[in-house]
Amino acid sequence: MSMEDRYQKGLEVLQGIDKDSAERLTELLKDVAPDMTRLIIEFPYGDIYSRPGLDIKTRELIAIASLVTQGTAPAQLKVHIRNALNVGCQKGEVIEAIIQMSVYAGFPGALNGLFAAKEVFANYEEKGDA
Amino acid sequence: MSMEDRYQKGLEVLQGIDKDSAERLTELLKDVAPDMTRLIIEFPYGDIYSRPGLDIKTRELIAIASLVTQGTAPAQLKVHIRNALNVGCQKGEVIEAIIQMSVYAGFPGALNGLFAAKEVFANYEEKGDA
Amino acid sequence: MSMEDRYQKGLEVLQGIDKDSAERLTELLKDVAPDMTRLIIEFPYGDIYSRPGLDIKTRELIAIASLVTQGTAPAQLKVHIRNALNVGCQKGEVIEAIIQMSVYAGFPGALNGLFAAKEVFANYEEKGDA
Amino acid sequence: MSMEDRYQKGLEVLQGIDKDSAERLTELLKDVAPDMTRLIIEFPYGDIYSRPGLDIKTRELIAIASLVTQGTAPAQLKVHIRNALNVGCQKGEVIEAIIQMSVYAGFPGALNGLFAAKEVFANYEEKGDA
Amino acid sequence: MSMEDRYQKGLEVLQGIDKDSAERLTELLKDVAPDMTRLIIEFPYGDIYSRPGLDIKTRELIAIASLVTQGTAPAQLKVHIRNALNVGCQKGEVIEAIIQMSVYAGFPGALNGLFAAKEVFANYEEKGDA
Amino acid sequence: MSMEDRYQKGLEVLQGIDKDSAERLTELLKDVAPDMTRLIIEFPYGDIYSRPGLDIKTRELIAIASLVTQGTAPAQLKVHIRNALNVGCQKGEVIEAIIQMSVYAGFPGALNGLFAAKEVFANYEEKGDA
Numbered sequence: 001m002s003m004e005d006r007y008q009k010g011l012e013v014l015q016g017i018d019k020d021s022a023e024r025l026t027e028l029l030k031d032v033a034p035d036m037t038r039l040i041i042e043f044p045y046g047d048i049y050s051r052p053g054l055d056i057k058t059r060e061l062i063a064i065a066s067l068v069t070q071g072t073a074p075a076q077l078k079v080h081i082r083n084a085l086n087v088g089c090q091k092g093e094v095i096e097a098i099i100q101m102s103v104y105a106g107f108p109g110a111l112n113g114l115f116a117a118k119e120v121f122a123n124y125e126e127k128g129d130a
Numbered sequence: 131m132s133m134e135d136r137y138q139k140g141l142e143v144l145q146g147i148d149k150d151s152a153e154r155l156t157e158l159l160k161d162v163a164p165d166m167t168r169l170i171i172e173f174p175y176g177d178i179y180s181r182p183g184l185d186i187k188t189r190e191l192i193a194i195a196s197l198v199t200q201g202t203a204p205a206q207l208k209v210h211i212r213n214a215l216n217v218g219c220q221k222g223e224v225i226e227a228i229i230q231m232s233v234y235a236g237f238p239g240a241l242n243g244l245f246a247a248k249e250v251f252a253n254y255e256e257k258g259d260a
Numbered sequence: 261m262s263m264e265d266r267y268q269k270g271l272e273v274l275q276g277i278d279k280d281s282a283e284r285l286t287e288l289l290k291d292v293a294p295d296m297t298r299l300i301i302e303f304p305y306g307d308i309y310s311r312p313g314l315d316i317k318t319r320e321l322i323a324i325a326s327l328v329t330q331g332t333a334p335a336q337l338k339v340h341i342r343n344a345l346n347v348g349c350q351k352g353e354v355i356e357a358i359i360q361m362s363v364y365a366g367f368p369g370a371l372n373g374l375f376a377a378k379e380v381f382a383n384y385e386e387k388g389d390a
Numbered sequence: 391m392s393m394e395d396r397y398q399k400g401l402e403v404l405q406g407i408d409k410d411s412a413e414r415l416t417e418l419l420k421d422v423a424p425d426m427t428r429l430i431i432e433f434p435y436g437d438i439y440s441r442p443g444l445d446i447k448t449r450e451l452i453a454i455a456s457l458v459t460q461g462t463a464p465a466q467l468k469v470h471i472r473n474a475l476n477v478g479c480q481k482g483e484v485i486e487a488i489i490q491m492s493v494y495a496g497f498p499g500a501l502n503g504l505f506a507a508k509e510v511f512a513n514y515e516e517k518g519d520a
Numbered sequence: 521m522s523m524e525d526r527y528q529k530g531l532e533v534l535q536g537i538d539k540d541s542a543e544r545l546t547e548l549l550k551d552v553a554p555d556m557t558r559l560i561i562e563f564p565y566g567d568i569y570s571r572p573g574l575d576i577k578t579r580e581l582i583a584i585a586s587l588v589t590q591g592t593a594p595a596q597l598k599v600h601i602r603n604a605l606n607v608g609c610q611k612g613e614v615i616e617a618i619i620q621m622s623v624y625a626g627f628p629g630a631l632n633g634l635f636a637a638k639e640v641f642a643n644y645e646e647k648g649d650a
Numbered sequence: 651m652s653m654e655d656r657y658q659k660g661l662e663v664l665q666g667i668d669k670d671s672a673e674r675l676t677e678l679l680k681d682v683a684p685d686m687t688r689l690i691i692e693f694p695y696g697d698i699y700s701r702p703g704l705d706i707k708t709r710e711l712i713a714i715a716s717l718v719t720q721g722t723a724p725a726q727l728k729v730h731i732r733n734a735l736n737v738g739c740q741k742g743e744v745i746e747a748i749i750q751m752s753v754y755a756g757f758p759g760a761l762n763g764l765f766a767a768k769e770v771f772a773n774y775e776e777k778g779d780a
Contacts (some may be wrong), residue, residue: 021249033618039697054223071332071333095182100184104193104200104497105496113291163507173303173307174497176301206501237624238722248682303493304493308428308490311486313483314486318451324491330459358554359438362756363438365565368587369592371596372592377552393526451734466763573742578747586755616701617704619698620712621712
């Protein structure tokens with residue numbers, strides 16, 4: 001496989017989850033670190049999310065679990081909550097995953113995760129995507 | 131529902147995942163904080179793991195994702211890797227969940243998660259449980 | 261004790277600290293995870309804050325220490341700084357607890373804790389509660 | 391105040407909590423970073439623990455809360471659990487502070503804190519210090 | 521060395537990095553914890569940044585690495601990105617240090633670090649400081 | 651560039667830092683996640699450490715800063731302390747970087763970093779590599 005193929009595979013996986021995010025990322029990073037967009041498409045999406053052995057819905061739920069546990073990347077948490085809905089997770093499944101984090105990451109982190117979900121769900125409905 | 135019922139429900143959920151862990155926990159905590167065993171059976175298992183809306187295999191995978199992200203509780207991570215196998219996760223699914231954490235929690239955390247899995251898998255096989 | 265009693269005990273403890281927070285939480289979570297309000301009243305307040313063996317002022321100070329250490333839940337940190345004042349902590353005690361966190365969690369976290377306290381103290385005074 | 395006075399003040403505070411720890415630290419760090427012993431005596435003990443406004447028992451409990459929340463420094467957590475007993479905290483108060491961390495830092499962290507306390511309490515009793 | 525000397529040394533080091541920050545900090549903290557400004561000038565700048573053995577450019581890059589890894593102090597991260605430029609780091613070096621954090625702290629943290637750098641660089645250029 | 655080239659480039663970079671680590675990693679991971687060795691050689695070493703714009707000594711020092719800040723990967727911290735010496739960092743520079751972390755990540759984390767350095771330095775000397 002050539003590097004070009006790896007980038008293409010990552011782009012397909014990412015666009016399959018959210019068709020606009022590669023473009024959005026390119027725009028956000030073009031002035032400061034344009035390479036980072038390529039690195040994100042290649043490694044997380046080309047190398048990891050494209051691996052067999054775990055379905056994409058579960059991958060989005062464990063990304064949410066990790067981001068709620070970290071508590072330091074609310075924007076990326078909202079992206080993955082939206083992505084989870086895009087790939088077919090039920091809102092109730094997202095909520096359950098976040099509530100479960102109260103056991104591992106504590107109640108404040110779980111609460112902030114729920115507030116993030118509330119915000120994503122509200123916008124998701126407004127756009128008639130649900 | 132009475133408090134007794136909540137404890138009973140938690141105990142059933144926990145014993146369904148690992149039949150000896152309540153006893154092990156009771157033994158470990160009896161001298162220092164016997165109430166903690168009850169609190170763990172009641173809240174994480176009676177209140178959270180017993181909730182509908184997310185299957186138990188997914189619950190164990192997101193617990194693993196959270197514990198790999200934290201990186202501070204290797205013993206509990208090993209318990210949940212073992213629990214994941216007990217409730218029917220494939221070893222390959224556990225490995226995929228841990229490898230995916232390299233994206234969110236970094237490579238050192240993912241590596242330590244894989245070493246924990248290696249240790250659990252080795253003992254799991256020795257006992258002929260797999 | 262019945263479940264109802266446990267919820268009632270938690271509600272009393274929580275209202276004794278901040279009479280409006282249960283209502284505020286109910287409002288914030290009603291659309292996304294109404295059960296979470298009940299879980300928060302039952303476990304942190306009904307099961308933990310109601311335990312004897314540590315006075316409520318010390319409990320609020322260690323909650324502040326934990327939240328400054330995490331650094332990921334500024335809204336909840338502000339709630340607990342306000343709660344600490346409500347239960348009788350002096351402002352100076354809150355400030356000392358936060359400054360001490362520079363030793364364990366580093367200076368940036370301690371600084372952010374002080375900025376949170378500054379904001380809470382300003383509003384606390386405006387309302388004539390001090 | 392001269393630098394010498396600041397070091398002396400820190401040393402007195404630290405020796406008042408645990409008479410041997412400055413010597414132990416000196417021994418541990420002499421080959422790798424002898425200055426660090428001085429920095430620890432001067433800043434955490436000379437500048438922070440010596441401040442008025444919070445009693446030493448509360449200071450040790452919030453140190454424990456912070457270290458249980460971090461979960462990354464089990465040796466230092468054990469030192470502060472022992473220090474808490476040295477300055478007059480009851481074992482039950484230490485246990486309560488750790489159990490409360492299940493709300494903020496999650497159950498795995500609280501459990502590991504209890505195991506640390508169990509180990510310290512056992513050695514504390516063996517030596518007839520309690 | 522007297523305490524006064526230690527404060528003076530810290531102030532010189534800090535003003536050499538950013539001539540206005542001591543004043544800004546004094547203003548921000550004067551109502552809530554005026555001592556904290558002194559503690560910050562004395563310990564991080566008087567005791568640590570003034571030590572020989574590591575040049576100031578490397579010190580600012582490792583401060584950035586630590587703050588990107590924590591992910592909890594975006595304002596302080598921006599201060600240190602600006603400080604890195606002040607002491608002669610190239611923008612490209614700052615970007616490389618942040619991108620490298622994707623390996624250790626994960627992609628979301630590295631991304632947030634890049635967004636912080638983007639904001640600092642934009643303001644830095646506007647002021648004609650670059 | 652083909653995928654093979656990327657792997658080769660990563661392997662060269664890694665072997666230039668520590669000639670045996672790829673083999674050691676292969677051995678450790680072969681039973682549990684053989685792909686992970688390839689992912690580590692390709693992304694951290696092939697994509698990141700091979701980038702121009704930051705010299706390898708600085709890259710090892712910021713890796714140390716990040717790992718001391720996390721505090722969750724002592725084995726990997728020791729690898730990078732050893733790697734720092736391999737690429738030409740002075741022991742004193744490593745010590746300074748770790749001591750500086752007391753400002754950002756707190757004293758317990760910095761202390762544990764120093765103990766890790768002490769252990770690496772001792773073994774490094776024994777082997778006559780210094």
